[in-house]
Amino acid sequence: MKRICPSIHELLAFEAVARHLSVTLAADELCVTPSAVSRQISGLEVFLGVELLARVGRSFVLTHAGRHYLQRIQPALRMLESASSDLMSSQHGRGTLSVSCVPTFMTKWLIPRLPAFGEAYPQVMLAFHQHLSGRQAQPHDVDIAIRYGSGHWPGVVAEDIAGRHFVLIAAPESVSGLTLPQSAQDLADARILIHQGEPDAWAQWCRARGLAAQPLRSGARFEQYNSLISAVEAGMGYALVPRCLAATEIAAGRVVEPFDSAELLGQGHYLCYREEQLESPVFLAFRNWLLEEGHKCGGPGLPEQQNVIPEFE
Structure with missing residues (x-):
């Protein structure tokens, strides 16, 4: 026609x-x-x-x-x-990659690491788009989408970056006024905070530690982990968060892990792309760097057979 x-x-x-x-x-x-x-x-x-x-x-x-x-x-x-x-x-190892990324992962994890990527690959430019939510399909004008979920989205390859290791965090006792629990069982009387996108996290965490989920008292709910971490810091209660997102606050003492609480849960942050992108040296540079950075935070990293440096002219 x-x-x-x-x-x-x-x-x-x-x-x-x-x-x-x-x-x-x-x-x-x-x-x-x-x-x-x-x-x-x-x-x-x-x-x-x-x-x-x-x-x-x-x-x-x-x-x-x-x-x-x-x-x-x-x-x-x-x-x-x-x-x-x-x-x-x-074609000469230069170009622009359009990237979509969930907000908290972008501000707390990705952006602090981007200067190092820019130094290693000055010929690669990143253009950031609005993040994709829920089951929203990946548009063709988005080369890379960093999404939070179970790792299953239609039409794309999804590779685990990091963020499946969850830890329990609380405000320091002097800020929150709460007595820090000495064991997981002590949470039965605590106020817990919920992430809207991960409503089953507490149930998964309790099962992993042999605890009944029912005694836990639910508190406020939040759309983003950034807000959830801030609520914990303000003394509103306890929360389960990906360790990689709260690393700065933990290191600074603004929130604490009251006991060894790390558990591997079902959801995390994934790199999503169409398979044909693997033919692009520019894409490979960012993808390989991103997965290696995730590996430093507990992610699986690159498959061994794909751990190669893309060639640039």
């Missing part, structure tokens, strides 16, 4: 004239003659069957249809340019 789409030359000519409101300036930008630009604009208007530009004296103004059309095609032209530039750069 024939596609209803004008030529790229016509679209570029129209977009340039619409920005400059001048055929001459548009021609200079596109390195063609003004008459060539005029022919492209005329051809586009004939193809669409609508006037896009109206002449006023020696200059042009956009018609209502022209303004609407410009708003629709400009993002598409930028995407085409960006995709072409990224592909050309990636």
